[in-house]
Amino acid sequence: MPDTYFSLAMRDAIAHALREDPSVFVMGEDIDKSVLGPTQGLVAEFGPTRVRNTPISEQAVIGAVIGASLTGMRPVMDVMFSSFFYVAMDQIANQAAHIRYMSGGQVHLPLVLMAGIGPSGQAGSQHSESPHAALMGLSGLKVVVPSTPADAKGLMLSAIRDPDPVIYLMDVALAGTKGPVPDGEHVVPLGVAEVKREGRDVTVVAMGFAAAEALEAADRLGSEGVSVEMIDPRTLVPLDVETIVASVGRTGRLVIAETGRRTCGFAAEVAALTMEHVWDSLVAPPIRVTWPDVPVPYSPALEMACQVDAEDIIDAVRRALQMSRSVHV
Amino acid sequence: MTPEPARAGQDVYSDHPLVGLYRRMVRIRRFELKCQSLWNARIGPGPKGEVTSAEQMPGFVHLSIGQEAIAVGVCTLLRPDDQIASTHRGHGHVIAKGGDVNRIMAELYGRVTGYCRGKGGSMHIFAPEIGVLGTNGIVGGGIAHAVGAAMAHKLLGRDGVAVTFFGDGASNQGVFFESMNLAALWHLPVVFVCENNLYSEWTEYERLTAGEQIVERGRPFGIPSVPVDGNDVLAVRDVASHAIRRARAGGGPSLIEAKTYIQCGHMEGEEAFAGKYRSDEEISSWVVRDPITRLGERLISGRVADRSVLAGVEAEEQQRVDEALRFAVASDPPDVSELTMHVFAKER
Numbered sequence: 001m002p003d004t005y006f007s008l009a010m011r012d013a014i015a016h017a018l019r020e021d022p023s024v025f026v027m028g029e030d031i032d033k034s035v036l037g038p039t040q041g042l043v044a045e046f047g048p049t050r051v052r053n054t055p056i057s058e059q060a061v062i063g064a065v066i067g068a069s070l071t072g073m074r075p076v077m078d079v080m081f082s083s084f085f086y087v088a089m090d091q092i093a094n095q096a097a098h099i100r101y102m103s104g105g106q107v108h109l110p111l112v113l114m115a116g117i118g119p120s121g122q123a124g125s126q127h128s129e130s131p132h133a134a135l136m137g138l139s140g141l142k143v144v145v146p147s148t149p150a151d152a153k154g155l156m157l158s159a160i161r162d163p164d165p166v167i168y169l170m171d172v173a174l175a176g177t178k179g180p181v182p183d184g185e186h187v188v189p190l191g192v193a194e195v196k197r198e199g200r201d202v203t204v205v206a207m208g209f210a211a212a213e214a215l216e217a218a219d220r221l222g223s224e225g226v227s228v229e230m231i232d233p234r235t236l237v238p239l240d241v242e243t244i245v246a247s248v249g250r251t252g253r254l255v256i257a258e259t260g261r262r263t264c265g266f267a268a269e270v271a272a273l274t275m276e277h278v279w280d281s282l283v284a285p286p287i288r289v290t291w292p293d294v295p296v297p298y299s300p301a302l303e304m305a306c307q308v309d310a311e312d313i314i315d316a317v318r319r320a321l322q323m324s325r326s327v328h329v
Numbered sequence: 330m331t332p333e334p335a336r337a338g339q340d341v342y343s344d345h346p347l348v349g350l351y352r353r354m355v356r357i358r359r360f361e362l363k364c365q366s367l368w369n370a371r372i373g374p375g376p377k378g379e380v381t382s383a384e385q386m387p388g389f390v391h392l393s394i395g396q397e398a399i400a401v402g403v404c405t406l407l408r409p410d411d412q413i414a415s416t417h418r419g420h421g422h423v424i425a426k427g428g429d430v431n432r433i434m435a436e437l438y439g440r441v442t443g444y445c446r447g448k449g450g451s452m453h454i455f456a457p458e459i460g461v462l463g464t465n466g467i468v469g470g471g472i473a474h475a476v477g478a479a480m481a482h483k484l485l486g487r488d489g490v491a492v493t494f495f496g497d498g499a500s501n502q503g504v505f506f507e508s509m510n511l512a513a514l515w516h517l518p519v520v521f522v523c524e525n526n527l528y529s530e531w532t533e534y535e536r537l538t539a540g541e542q543i544v545e546r547g548r549p550f551g552i553p554s555v556p557v558d559g560n561d562v563l564a565v566r567d568v569a570s571h572a573i574r575r576a577r578a579g580g581g582p583s584l585i586e587a588k589t590y591i592q593c594g595h596m597e598g599e600e601a602f603a604g605k606y607r608s609d610e611e612i613s614s615w616v617v618r619d620p621i622t623r624l625g626e627r628l629i630s631g632r633v634a635d636r637s638v639l640a641g642v643e644a645e646e647q648q649r650v651d652e653a654l655r656f657a658v659a660s661d662p663p664d665v666s667e668l669t670m671h672v673f674a675k676e677r
Contacts, residue, residue, distance in 0.1 A: 025484060049484070055514070060507030063473020064480055067491070070462055071412060071481040090504075094467050095474070103455035103463070104446030105671035140672055163674035238673075 001180035007037025009149040009181045010114070010170065013156035014038065014076060016185070018046050021074060024160060026051045027061060028078030036116050036175055039078055058088035062113065066096050069111040069165070076160060082115035082169060083129040096165045097140035108163040112156075117145070118209055118259045119296050119303050120172035128172075128296035128303075130260035132207075135167050136236050136269070142166040142190055143236040147211035149179040151234055154188025162190060171208035171259055173307075191238035195247070197222075199229035202317050203247040205270050206257035207233060210289070210308045214257050217313035228317060236266055244270060245277040252283040253320040257313050262290040284323035287316045344642075347624075347633050350405060350562050352642050354397040354621045357421040359643075359650045360430055361392040361593075364420075364437065367654075368597035383658045387439055390451045391418040395560070395592035398620035399524050400425035402565025403492060403585075406573050412460040412478040414471030414493040417452045418524075419464030422494055427459045434653040440660035447663045448671065462491075469495060469502030472521070476508045479517035479576075490576045492520045498529035500543045509584070513550040518576035520569065521547070521584040524559060526591035531603050547584030559587030560620040563627075590615035 004012070011034075017024045031053050032043040042051040054061045058079065065075040079085060085092055092113070100107055117130040135143050142164055146152040152170065159166040196211070197218045206214035211232040218228035229247050233239055248254045254274055256267035271286035289312045297303055344352055368390060370380035393400070396418070404413065404425035415422040423433055428444075436443025437451050444456050452466035462478060465471040475493035482489035499505055500523055512519040523544070529537050540546070547554030553575070557568045565587055572583035592615060594603065628634040 023485070055507070055510060057507035057510065059504040060473045060476060060511050063470075063504060063508070064477035064511060067412075067414070067462065067474035067477020067479075068481045068484075069477070070457070070474065071478040071491075072485060073477075073481045075477075090467055090470055091473065095465075095470060099455070099463065100674070101671045102445060102449040102453040103457075103671075104444070104448045106445065106455050107457050108674055142673070 001182055003178045004149050004181040005037065005175070006149045006152050006177050006179070007170065007175045008040065009153040010038040010156050011040055011042065012181070013153045014160070015042060015045065016157060017076075017160040018042070018050060023072060024074045024076065026076045026078070027054050027065065029054055029056055029080060031078060034078070035080060036170065036172065038114060038170070058084050059091055062088045062091040063095065065111050065113070066091060066099070066109060069109045070099070070107055074110045074160060076112040076114065079113050079115040081127045081129070082117045082131050083126050085113070085115065085131055086129070093138050097138040100164070101140055109165045110163050112159045112166045112168055114168035114170065116172040116175065117169045118171050118173055119307055122298055122300055122303060124298040125295035132169055132236055133260055133265045133269070136266065137264070140165065141237065143169065144190065144234070145169045145171065145208045145236060146234060147171070147174065147208055147232050149177065149181045150186070151188050151194075153181050154186045155190070155234060157187050158190050166190070169208070173209040174212060177212070188234065190235045191240055193231050193233045193240035193243040195229065195243065196232050197228060197230040199227035199251070201227045201251060202229070202253040202255060202320050203244070203251045204228055204230045204255045204257065204313060204317065205233060205244055206230065206313070207236065207259065207266060209259045210257035210313070213308060213310040214313050216310040217317065220310065221314060221317055226317065226321065241273055241277070245274055248274045249278040249281045252281050254282070254286040255289060255313065255316045255320055256286060257289040257308050257316070259308055260291060261293050262288060263293050265290055283325055284320045287320050289313055289316045345633055347628055348638065348642065350401055351621070351624050351628060351639065352646060353401040353405060353425055354562065354624065355642055355646045356430065356649065357397045357400065357424045358394065358621055359646045360424060360433070360653070361394050361420060363650050363654060364390050365392060365394070365593060365597060384654065386437065388437065388450045389596055389598060390437065391596050392593045393418045393421040393591070395615060395619065396524055396526055396589045397421050398562035398565050398624070399522065399559045399587045399589060400494070402562045403520070403522055403569045406566065406570055407460065407490065407492065409459050410487070411489050412462050412475065412491045414462045414475040414478070414491070415464040416471065416494055416496060416499070417464065417466050417468065418496065419454065419494070420451065423454050423456060423461050423464065426461055428456055428461065430649060430653040431656040434657040435660050438657040438660070439662060440657055441663040442656070442660040446667060469499035469504050471495070472499065472504055472508045475519050476511050476517060479512065479519045480515070482518055483515070488577050490518045490520065490573050492522055494522050494524060496529070497523065497525040497527070497534040497538060497543060500546065501538060506546070509547060509550045509552055509582070512582035513552050516579065516581035518579070519582040520572045520576055521582065523584070523586045524589060525586055526589050528591055528595060530595050531599070531606050542586060544584060544586035552582050552584050554584040554586070556586045556588060559589030560618050560623065562620055562624050592616060592619070
């Protein structure tokens with residue numbers, strides 16, 4: 001398997017979909033330049049009609065994506081930075097997320113909105129958002145956050161083929177990472193978590209860039225004799241609750257790492273789910289590793305402090321291991 | 330028990346084409362007058378005793394009384410595979426496009442026989458088989474959907490057309506300008522139909538809208554833009570047929586500003602808080618320009634139909650609407666198990 005960059009693995013999946021299905025088309029601002037990489041070279045292969053450069057008009061373009069998806073197309077839109085979702089929240093929340101339900105199941109919206117999340121190197125707050133948790137809560141959107149190039153490709157193909165609206169989020173800190181990616185048809189189903197490391201002592205659930213950092217944390221802790229089970233959910237909606245709670249049921253300890261803010265975040269949701277499902281197996285409270293509740297700051301020193309890294313996760317695992325409740329009968 | 334819905338858009342009548350237009354407008358009017366009386370019965374001081382508890386209308390409704398000529402003038406020129414994106418004031422658009430009044434009324438009553446199994450209500454009626462991409466609870470929310478439907482037609486080499494209706498209020502939403510830019514840039518088969526009913530909710534539109542006329546907003550984009558008397562169904566049909574023909578032939582988008590007047594209020598039940606915000610003189614000056622009365626008079630003076638034919642149409646459509654109410658009231662509400670259905674294509 002050749003090593004491929006994360007963003008180009010996404011690109012390869014989009015190209016695959018464009019080749020196999022004439023109803024697939026791609027839109028985005030400066031789609032030929034592809035600031036973050038996932039549409040590089042697509043205009044050259046598929047032409048400017050199917051891979052279309054758009055004005056900076058998020059509301060109308062996302063609205064058009066919805067209209068096209070309702071009438072026989074499978075549009076893929078590169079929104080570039082997920083901060084820009086907020087420009088078009090009517091179309092995303094009131095329309096894309098809710099139309100199928102409001103229609104009583106009469107219509108499908110097979111569309112993909114992809115965008116980068118998280119700090120990308122001092123872009124400041126308005127290019128560094130991670131709105132996954134808010135999008136998870138809208139009901140009607142699937143939310144995908146891969147952490148490896150292979151998953152980036154496999155999940156993109158599933159997202160494009162899916163009959164529902166999919167928000168595909170690429171942690172920008174991962175865009176330039178490389179890893180083995182299968183050639184040709186490679187599909188990772190939505191809603192299936194991957195246990196990336198098996199372990200006994202503590203479960204770490206981590207998404208996006210935090211998942212990559214959690215792997216490093218697991219390896220470093222492993223060399224100290226701490227056995228970490230590391231789970232990457234890969235899709236936040238639908239969420240593979242079974243895999244997560246089964247793991248926590250075995251280890252009794254849970255750390256959740258998220259590249260996003262703390263309040264009402266993904267980590268909070270996973271903590272609540274595990275308490276609902278396996279509270280009697282928990283010997284320590286779930287520990288969240290997240291950004292603080294702040295906009296992503298500009299200063300490199302502050303941005304680094306905001307972001308979740310392996311050190312934060314190691315620290316949280318150690319705290320989880322130190323805690324142990326006595327069970328009252 | 331739940332009766333079977335009739336097939337959408339099937340007229341059993343063989344009217345003269347102009348009488349057909351009259352019939353569609355009357356159907357919309359009778360439907361909405363029915364809604365109005367049911368609503369008044371709900372809040373009083375209307376005829377409470379005449380409405381059974383099963384007939385109590387839920388939700389809230391925005392009626393288009395006085396605006397029927399626009400919906401009918403445009404939609405009767407469209408094919409089932411042409412789309413419309415409608416508004417919160419959209420019953421008329423759906424009926425004009427061939428919607429089944431039984432299923433619309435059932436939707437308003439939140440019944441399982443409604444177009445959306447009771448999940449959408451008045452402001453969210455979808456009927457994909459007749460090209461209704463939804464009425465829409467967000468002012469301006471559907472404009473860009475028509476742009477996307479038009480893109481789909483063009484990308485797949487179909488000769489379909491997408492029409493978006495919106496009010497003068499929506500003409501102040503940014504997405505309107507963004508959508509015109511896209512449609513003009515890409516020569517898309519879209520017809521933008523602004524129904525200027527002179528009120529943006531409860532405020533006169535001139536107090537909220539800069540510039541001379543909304544129709545001028547299309548010209549900077551190079552979009553052929555025409556105003557029309559929105560209370561004259563034949564005039565609407567004339568400009569709409571040019572716009573639709575141009576779109577179908579690959580000539581790109583058009584903007585129509587249909588000037589009309591909303592004879593009812595912004596929404597039923599508004600008396601409770603909106604007070605009296607326009608004069609009786611103003612309302613009656615528009616009632617004398619009522620689009621249905623005007624077409625009726627032209628049909629009679631042009632000897633297309635006599636009064637008895639038109640009275641027959643009125644009676645038949647009243648019967649149809651009465652039957653729609655019976656159908657809705659006799660239909661079951663959705664089972665509570667449907668609460669969590671239809672979020673995603675594959676239920677989990």
